[in-house]
Amino acid sequence: MALPGEQTMARKRGKKYLEVAKLIDRARAYRPDEALKLVKETSPTRFDATVEAHMRLGIDPRHADQQVRGTVVLPAGTGRQVRVVAFAQGDQARAAEAAGADRVGAEELVNEIQGGWLDFDAAVAAPDMVPLISRTLGRVLGPRGLMPNARTGTVTPDLGRAIREIKGGRVEFRADRAGLLHVPIGKVSFNEQQLMDNFRALVSAVVAARPSGAKGQYVQTVTLASTMGPGIPLDLPATNTLAA
Amino acid sequence: MALATGAGLAKGFGAERVFEDVSFEIQDRDRIALVGVNGSGKSTLLRIIAGLERPDRGTVGLAGGVRVGYLPQEVTFPAGQTLQEYVLGAFQRLLEIENELRAVEAALSAGGTAGAVDALLERHGRLSHEYEDKGGYSYHNRVREVLAGLEIGEERLEQVLESFSGGQRTRAALARLLLSEYDLLLMDEPTNHLDLSATEWLEAFLVQARPAVVVVSHDRYFLDKVAAVTWEMSEGRLESYSGNYTKFAAQKAERLARQEKEYEAQQEHITRTEDFIRRYRAGQRARQARGRQKLLDRLERVSRPRDRAPMRVQIQSTLRAGDTVLATEDLIVAAGMPATPQRHTVAEQGDEAPSSGGAHARSTAPSRLSSGQPVVYAAPRGRAVPPQSVLFRCPDVEIRRGDRVAIVGPNGTGKTTFLRVVTGEVEPAEGRVYLGYGVQLAYYAQAHEQLHPERTALGEIQATKPLNDQEARTYLGQFLFSGDDVFKRVSSLSGGERSRLALAKMALGNANFLVLDEPTNHLDIYARAALEDVLSSYNGTILFVSHDRYLIDALATHVWEVSDGGLTGHAGGWADYLVARERRQAARRQAGLPPRPAGAAPAEGQLSDARPGASQETRRGAKALAARREALARLEAEIGACGERLRILDAQLAAASAAGDAAQIADLGNQHVAATEALARHEEQWLALSETVEGVAVAGD
Numbered sequence: 001m002a003l004p005g006e007q008t009m010a011r012k013r014g015k016k017y018l019e020v021a022k023l024i025d026r027a028r029a030y031r032p033d034e035a036l037k038l039v040k041e042t043s044p045t046r047f048d049a050t051v052e053a054h055m056r057l058g059i060d061p062r063h064a065d066q067q068v069r070g071t072v073v074l075p076a077g078t079g080r081q082v083r084v085v086a087f088a089q090g091d092q093a094r095a096a097e098a099a100g101a102d103r104v105g106a107e108e109l110v111n112e113i114q115g116g117w118l119d120f121d122a123a124v125a126a127p128d129m130v131p132l133i134s135r136t137l138g139r140v141l142g143p144r145g146l147m148p149n150a151r152t153g154t155v156t157p158d159l160g161r162a163i164r165e166i167k168g169g170r171v172e173f174r175a176d177r178a179g180l181l182h183v184p185i186g187k188v189s190f191n192e193q194q195l196m197d198n199f200r201a202l203v204s205a206v207v208a209a210r211p212s213g214a215k216g217q218y219v220q221t222v223t224l225a226s227t228m229g230p231g232i233p234l235d236l237p238a239t240n241t242l243a244a
Numbered sequence: 245m246a247l248a249t250g251a252g253l254a255k256g257f258g259a260e261r262v263f264e265d266v267s268f269e270i271q272d273r274d275r276i277a278l279v280g281v282n283g284s285g286k287s288t289l290l291r292i293i294a295g296l297e298r299p300d301r302g303t304v305g306l307a308g309g310v311r312v313g314y315l316p317q318e319v320t321f322p323a324g325q326t327l328q329e330y331v332l333g334a335f336q337r338l339l340e341i342e343n344e345l346r347a348v349e350a351a352l353s354a355g356g357t358a359g360a361v362d363a364l365l366e367r368h369g370r371l372s373h374e375y376e377d378k379g380g381y382s383y384h385n386r387v388r389e390v391l392a393g394l395e396i397g398e399e400r401l402e403q404v405l406e407s408f409s410g411g412q413r414t415r416a417a418l419a420r421l422l423l424s425e426y427d428l429l430l431m432d433e434p435t436n437h438l439d440l441s442a443t444e445w446l447e448a449f450l451v452q453a454r455p456a457v458v459v460v461s462h463d464r465y466f467l468d469k470v471a472a473v474t475w476e477m478s479e480g481r482l483e484s485y486s487g488n489y490t491k492f493a494a495q496k497a498e499r500l501a502r503q504e505k506e507y508e509a510q511q512e513h514i515t516r517t518e519d520f521i522r523r524y525r526a527g528q529r530a531r532q533a534r535g536r537q538k539l540l541d542r543l544e545r546v547s548r549p550r551d552r553a554p555m556r557v558q559i560q561s562t563l564r565a566g567d568t569v570l571a572t573e574d575l576i577v578a579a580g581m582p583a584t585p586q587r588h589t590v591a592e593q594g595d596e597a598p599s600s601g602g603a604h605a606r607s608t609a610p611s612r613l614s615s616g617q618p619v620v621y622a623a624p625r626g627r628a629v630p631p632q633s634v635l636f637r638c639p640d641v642e643i644r645r646g647d648r649v650a651i652v653g654p655n656g657t658g659k660t661t662f663l664r665v666v667t668g669e670v671e672p673a674e675g676r677v678y679l680g681y682g683v684q685l686a687y688y689a690q691a692h693e694q695l696h697p698e699r700t701a702l703g704e705i706q707a708t709k710p711l712n713d714q715e716a717r718t719y720l721g722q723f724l725f726s727g728d729d730v731f732k733r734v735s736s737l738s739g740g741e742r743s744r745l746a747l748a749k750m751a752l753g754n755a756n757f758l759v760l761d762e763p764t765n766h767l768d769i770y771a772r773a774a775l776e777d778v779l780s781s782y783n784g785t786i787l788f789v790s791h792d793r794y795l796i797d798a799l800a801t802h803v804w805e806v807s808d809g810g811l812t813g814h815a816g817g818w819a820d821y822l823v824a825r826e827r828r829q830a831a832r833r834q835a836g837l838p839p840r841p842a843g844a845a846p847a848e849g850q851l852s853d854a855r856p857g858a859s860q861e862t863r864r865g866a867k868a869l870a871a872r873r874e875a876l877a878r879l880e881a882e883i884g885a886c887g888e889r890l891r892i893l894d895a896q897l898a899a900a901s902a903a904g905d906a907a908q909i910a911d912l913g914n915q916h917v918a919a920t921e922a923l924a925r926h927e928e929q930w931l932a933l934s935e936t937v938e939g940v941a942v943a944g945d
Contacts (some may be wrong), residue, residue: 062493069373127365131349134372142381150369157358 015042021230029235032242036195039224040094043188048079049227051188051195055181055203056221058214065213067076068175071152072183072205076194077169080121084163085109087125087133087148089144092159099160100167110136122146124154124162145172169198173206181206188226199224200242206244245458246271247310247428249291250918253302255288262288266302269490270428274456277467277489280477282740283766286460287317289477290430292457306428313426313455314768317433321405327416328401331391334423335383341375364820368676383423393445411747420447431459435466439654440791462769465487465793489769503549510546551666554742555774558724561756561784565645566681569785570666575638577658578673619683622676635661636809638675643935648786649781650796650818653806659789660690662806664758679757686755689736690762690789692746697735701725701745704734709752709852723748724771739766748773760788787934793818870934879930883901886923893919 013021020042030038036051043049059066085103086096087110096104101119103109110132116188124142125133125148132147133141141147148154152172156162173183187199203222210218246269253266262285270276270293278286291297293304294314306312321330348368352361391398394415400408407414407913414437421429429450435443447469450457458475458535461467467474467489474492475483485492517540524533612724635658642651651659664670666677667687679685695704720730723744737745741765748756755807760780764772776798779786790796796803797818805812805821814821893904893916 064374065616067377127352127361129354130365131353134345134349134368139381139384142376147372147381149372149377150365151373152369155365155369157361228831 014044017230020044023156024230024231024232029233031235033192033196033236035177035224035232035234036192039195039226040192042186042229042232043226044120044229045227048078049229050184051190051201052225052226052227053181053183054113054231055183055219056224056242057179057206058177058179058220059175059179059211060155061177061179063149063202063213066211067212068181068206068209069173069223070152070205070209071172072201073121073165073171074169074185074188074198074201076198077130078171078184079190080184082167084121084122084124084166085120086159087123087129088152088159089126092126092191095160096163097222099163099164099168101159107132111136117145118144120146122154122166123148124156124159124166126159127155127157128174130155138236165195171202173202173209203242207240247274247307248312249305250293251303253289253292253299253304255285255292255297255299261480262944263477263482266482267548268475268482268484270456272427273454273459275450275460275470275472275535276456277471277474277492278458278460278493279462279467279474279478279769282738284477285480286477286595287432288312289482290432290458290460293428294430296697310427311425312428312430313421315417315421315429315431315434316385317436319413321413321416323406325405326402327396327408328403330405330416331387331401331420331423334420335784338375338380338383341371341378341380345371345375346430350844352852355876358643369937386423387419390422393449395439395442395445418446422453426455429455429457429459431457431461433460433462435461435791437465437655438791438916440652440793441654443791445807451640451739456787459492462764462767463773463792463794464769464771465797468794482759493773500549503944507546507548509541514540514543516783542855553694554789555724555771555778557747557751558775559751559758559778559782561684561754561782563682563754564681565644565785567757568642568678569645569647569683570641570643570680570787572638572641572675573678574640574675575665575672575677576629576674577635577638577662578633579658580633580636581659581661581665581670581673583670590773600781619668619670620676621665621679623672623674629671633674634809636806636811638662638811639813641804641811643787645785646760649788649802649803649804650800651787651789652792652821653808654798657806659806660761663687663761663787668761683757685757685759686750686753688746688750688758688760688763690765692734692742694744694749695734695746697733700731700732701734701737702730704749705752708749719752720745720748724840735798740768740771743767744771747778758782758784758786758788760786760790762790763788764790764792856886876930876933879926879933883923883926883930886919886926889919892915 011070021090023038023042038208039051057068059068083102084100086093086101087106088096088104089106090242093104093106101124105112106129114136119141123146130148138147152155153162153165153170171183173181175181184200185202190198207219219236219240222236222239223231224234225231248268250266250268254264268291273378278289280286290299291314292299294312295304296314311829313746328863338807348364348371351369352364355361375381388398391401396415396419400412405413408416414434418434418651421431434446438446443463443466447466450459452468457470459467459470469488471488472486474487476483476485476492478494486496487495517536517682519539521533521537524530589810595883651662653659661670665672666679667685669687670678695709699707701720702713702716705720706713711719717725717730725741725748729741732741734745742833743763747763757894761776763779767775772792772795777796779795779799786799788799800817801815803814803816803818805814805825814824816824893912897909897912897916900912
């Protein structure tokens with residue numbers, strides 16, 4: 001709702017959106033399997049749209065003990081080609097290359113990124129590289145969410161595994177300032193089973209990441225949508241059973 | 245969500261009660277203006293909400309985890325602290341995390357067992373997460389953004405705060421306050437010392453700001469932009485009005501009028517009832533009378549609405565100046581110029597030949613001021629002014645009788661110096677200033693240097709005009725000096741009182757040209773409104789420097805902007821000026837040039853449209869005047885032609901006389917008589933016309 005004096009943005013929807021939106025009954029909550037079927041039918045785009053899960057969590061992210069952040073490996077992958085760079089030298093560099101890292105390097109890679117090269121989707125680092133990248137690349141990678149961090153498994157001695165996981169469908173989730181999560185769980189072209197496997201993995205990971213400080217109902221709403229498509233509200237009890 | 249609530253607050257100092265039973269509620273994202281006369285307890289209330297002072301009674305409650313930021317009127321800093329240290333203090337936790345991260349990184353570089361490295365990595369991860377979450381990767385940009393908005397150059401970061409001027413200190417304190425992520429900001433006169441562009445930036449910042457804001461200010465334009473709710477402290481009570489200052493003023497007037505009506509109706513009812521009781525107290529209807537008496541006793545009385553007595557002042561001049569009040573020619577205003585020795589108070593009227601070679605040439609007027617003997621302040625010839633001390637180059641400007649010209653621009657651009665050059669206090673660096681015929685000037689200096697610190701208010705008035713005590717006290721009463729106030733020494737008067745005294749003194753001078761430097765500084769919101777009325781009804785010419793946009797908007801017919809070493813004129817008031825400025829900036833954007841900061845001039849010394857009249861009336865007047873001037877020029881040409889014809893006729897007559905040609909002598913003689921008559925006629929017409937044009941007919945002479 002707009003505050004007094006604030007201007008509401010005119011919401012003008014496209015023809016295709018309006019057409020597919022009719023398929024959704026906004027008044028009811030869908031079971032996950034119904035919703036995943038419906039989300040494939042309600043993609044208004046011509047390209048292979050991403051299927052996104054949006055969750056509202058009962059947390060106050062202003063408090064340090066109510067942060068939600070973690071990673072999950074989507075069993076069916078994300079459907080995207082992920083470009084990974086690895087900060088490593090010596091054996092670890094070789095291991096990273098073997099695991100399929102798109103670029104591997106140490107200081108020369110740092111210099112390149114400082115010079116403006118940012119053509120990658122994820123970055124991993126060996127522990128001995130942390131001092132170097134933390135000092136030099138914090139302000140470049142930090143705001144873009146690309147900074148390697150032990151908490152999300154992107155700073156690790158086992159770079160090979162991290163890179164394989166990222167390429168194989170590992171995604172990071174993180175509650176924003178309003179306590180909302182937005183995570184891709186695949187593409188519209190995936191079959192329903194693949195989407196269900198990914199969604200189950202996500203719900204399990206989010207529930208497992210429940211912070212100690214969270215009070216009351218943890219998962220408050222879950223909505224699925226395809227890129228630019230209408231939202232499909234999910235039935236909470238049915239969704240929560242996926243995490244069991 | 246209510247961030248803060250106050251219930252039944254009371255506060256007093258000694259025997260004096262400041263306020264009683266004040267209650268309020270501050271909601272999330274509220275933007276509240278707190279207004280009231282000087283000394284009504286606004287600052288005290290802010291300090292109580294901030295927890296810096298304890299109320300005598302009542303409580304203030306803050307919602308859990310709400311962080312309150314407070315900006316006092318006068319900011320003090322720890323000794324020896326640089327701007328950088330002070331501003332970055334807003335990010336104390338981030339700085340701590342940075343240090344911890346560096347320590348962990350050093351330990352990681354040193355290596356260790358796998359378990360130790362894992363522990364260090366886990367700690368590094370946790371710290372990085374917190375760092376990122378608290379905006380560690382973006383705070384440098386935010387610092388830069390806020391400093392740029394408040395126009396604090398990055399070169400100042402290393403400087404010690406003690407070396408900063410009042411305005412710069414306010415900005416530094418504001419920068420830290422705005423960077424600290426508070427939920428509730430309490431600001432006590434934040435716009436004091438800020439120039440227009442910084443004030444405009446602050447307005448925009450506060451309107452978009454996430455935290456709730458309670459702001460005390462006397463800048464009505466600022467309050468109009470920022471506030472959505474107005475609280476008024478009046479007679480020890482707090483009243484809340486919805487809307488900004490303008491809406492508050494309207495609602496208040498309405499409320500007072502309603503209350504006045506209710507009061508009068510009730511008084512009438514009481515009088516009627518008392519009359520009835522008196523008449524029938526002892527008679528047959530005694531029972532009825534007693535009943536009425538009871539009713540009357542129980543009646544809840546409506547109190548008489550008491551609004552603060554406004555200043556009841558009229559400034560009018562009985563002297564009429566010529567059409568041109570002020571003009572400049574090739575003027576350059578510079579800092580550090582010597583004082584003009586013969587200080588000007590009244591335009592001189594006696595004939596005075598131009599002094600040659602003197603430092604302060606007083607010359608007869610240039611052609612455009614030829615009607616009288618105006619005053620000229622000129623720079624001495626051949627003086628070299630160091631370029632670094634030049635403040636700005638003034639294009640040739642002219643102020644006509646009745647104009648009200650506002651001068652705006654950033655701090656330190658030379659606005660006050662310009663006024664001092666105009667008033668003859670200091671010399672121009674180059675060029676001249678002409679004060680027109682019949683101009684009597686009064687100068688209101690920003691720091692009130694014209695007041696003697698050891699004199700009493702009464703003494704100050706009596707030193708200006710010989711009035712007896714009673715007359716002087718009555719006069720001072722109009723400026724809200726009552727009782728023993730008149731015996732206070734100037735040195736012990738508050739800023740607002742001093743301003744009122746300076747105004748009182750100025751109003752005695754019968755001046756027809758007021759030169760005012762920041763006249764609303766120190767005045768509270770009501771005195772400002774009163775001053776605005778006084779100046780609006782003034783019949784003379786006004787040149788004033790002000791940052792009070794409300795005053796400019798109400799008063800100015802022209803706005804002159806001093807910036808970037810030049811002066812640009814705009815016809816019309818503040819709103820017209822803003823439109824012109826926006827248009828100019830849009831044009832710059834279109835041309836691919838970087839936008840100028842607010843208050844900047846388009847090009848050095850260009851006077852774009854200083855003179856076009858503000859109103860239709862002025863434009864019609866200007867047209868008529870131009871037509872008369874054209875007629876004058878035609879007459880002058882004809883006078884010249886007649887003179888030339890007479891010279892030729894004289895020569896021809898001499899030749900004819902020598903030749904003894906009687907017929908030719910008679911013919912030439914007739915022609916000579918006709919030419920002489922034509923010349924006399926033209927001269928007559930020229931004199932009459934020039935009188936109307938140059939305003940020789942001075943009213944009240």
